[in-house]
Amino acid sequence: MTSARFQQGMQKLQELTIASADSPTGHMEVGESFKDIAPDLTRLVVEFAFGDIYSRPGLDNKQKVLTTISALVAQGTPQIGMHVITGLNAGLTPDEIAGCIMHLIPYVGFPHALNALKVAQQVFAEQGVAISGT
Amino acid sequence: MTSARFQQGMQKLQELTIASADSPTGHMEVGESFKDIAPDLTRLVVEFAFGDIYSRPGLDNKQKVLTTISALVAQGTPQIGMHVITGLNAGLTPDEIAGCIMHLIPYVGFPHALNALKVAQQVFAEQGVAISGT
């Protein structure tokens, strides 16, 4: 019954990871890792977050990931690393991702921005990417 | 001594309001309204938020406002209305702004998204704009 939404979600997930088969975004893995206590989590993530929401019109993929990262910077949640990877896969440059975090300093304060920069720095190192001019 | 940064901030502010002289973004007005208890607030907003941060490279103006709005949705602060106006002036469409708020539902939850939608709806009505297809 829910397969159309699941397929739409899976298609969107593949679209977001197509740039780099070597750097999966981890969204599926997260759901699977909780299979023992939340067997429906993967389905909910794929169907709702990717099938319903990420598949909406209005914003392009790069804008959607930028929007997500910004909210997580404000929220201070550790999931930001996974979404930085998704952002790189979707075509955001390291300059855009670091620029987004730096841009938020006047709105969320230095502490939340520093925490996010630390995560982005680790992901950039792992992915072998850098901001321009460095 | 700080005039170069102040001028840079003012230039960025004008750039962000050029599309519509009739809909000032209100950022200056906010600073001025606290002149009695924080005489340096306008200077700090213009110099730091607009001269230092909004003038950084990395993101274009539309991305910068989208990033700001996303953080304020997550934060639940009422300033979001002022930044929705700034976003319209910077060229974001109502579809992009509403799309940004709707996109954040899986990350910040319905309550914060509903609060932000209410503010955006009021600003759209006041500015006489609408999402496409309505």
Place this chain on the structure above:
Amino acid sequence: MTSARFQQGMQKLQELTIASADSPTGHMEVGESFKDIAPDLTRLVVEFAFGDIYSRPGLDNKQKVLTTISALVAQGTPQIGMHVITGLNAGLTPDEIAGCIMHLIPYVGFPHALNALKVAQQVFAEQGVAISGT
């Protein structure tokens, strides 16, 4: 394609409002009020929040609303009033709802608890209910 989930969500919504036809929970109305800027919001609320999540096993309806109210107290979001009504409809007593808010003082602090008590107090007055012994 999504009608099964929508029907499941609508059924859960009716189940949560059956006790009192005179005090609708307002969840549908919220979605409808944003029809102009988020035409799919009602569908997402009914399908996801009520069809997917509220229809999960594990907790009974009273526990689900108590859980929701507790999170909103911690979050400080104004939607708490709508969920207090849902709680009364689902069978939570005013003692349980006020008791939940008071119980959270050591965990979220007095300010968030006081804000929530104010909203609950207004809903109790509007619904003509009171805690036992008053």
Place this chain on the structure above:
Amino acid sequence: MTSARFQQGMQKLQELTIASADSPTGHMEVGESFKDIAPDLTRLVVEFAFGDIYSRPGLDNKQKVLTTISALVAQGTPQIGMHVITGLNAGLTPDEIAGCIMHLIPYVGFPHALNALKVAQQVFAEQGVAISGT
């Protein structure tokens, strides 16, 4: 049994309001206003917040209120107004209170600081006080 702590709390409350019999801090009134749904709230506020916590050694009264206001600025809760009054009564100057809010901009961001400034501005006007030099 609890009267010693209640008396200690009441004594601390009186100490915090002694400077100005005309501007009660409102802490008792808040508790009383919820007598119908939380009959023990006044007792808990007086005994715990004032009898246990405000009566601890380590900080003087001015530091204690400054600390409280700072946390509420970060939290974004509306109770800040009541604590600004308490601060004035405890001997904090308008410069110290406004200075505290302005000092927090780099840590909590402009939005939370602006919300707090607005509340402080209203309290200062109601109390007929102003920062020095204005």
Place this chain on the structure above:
Amino acid sequence: MTSARFQQGMQKLQELTIASADSPTGHMEVGESFKDIAPDLTRLVVEFAFGDIYSRPGLDNKQKVLTTISALVAQGTPQIGMHVITGLNAGLTPDEIAGCIMHLIPYVGFPHALNALKVAQQVFAEQGVAISGT
């Protein structure tokens, strides 16, 4: 002077741990671990959190822990693990605890729910319990 409240708090703590002498809830241990910098912390936790608040009427123990866990999920604080243990001791099933966290996804977003699931998963493994059907 405070011994009645301390005794009431200790009694409530014992009541919450009676199901399993082998899995202490850790609430006392937390207080003791800060004896060097906050010698009164244990007393405040036992007297206020357990003697005053946990001993209030209105909710049963299972509801009280469920309420606590829900607030901590929304808050994103690491103490949630200690309260998951308390919940198991108070009689909440793993299905109720995992169900509570999953139920909060639409209200607090996936990131906070995923962080809480991870902690619950670890506690369930340590305690040798599982949701039904697994």
Place this chain on the structure above:
Amino acid sequence: MTSARFQQGMQKLQELTIASADSPTGHMEVGESFKDIAPDLTRLVVEFAFGDIYSRPGLDNKQKVLTTISALVAQGTPQIGMHVITGLNAGLTPDEIAGCIMHLIPYVGFPHALNALKVAQQVFAEQGVAISGT
């Protein structure tokens, strides 16, 4: 162009660390550690946080650090350790710092206070300081 503010910021930073050359506050080090992805971060921290904000009149240094620590306790951000060191350097006693965190329990709840106490405890141990009477 910005050198006057940078110098003012550096002077304030030195003032805050003068008491103890052996325990640098780490504010510069943080900025430097992100040189690869945010080359302007050190400048922004020194110029804005220390040159603009920490150099404002209204509060003395001890009050400024107390204010900062209080906001970080409410926020739950890990930077609190660095500011506890700054506080000790600025002349705050361990009693004042621990007293500040304990004072916030009624406003931010036990979980945020416990997280902050843990960080303060570690810093006190590393710095070889203790509250009076221990």
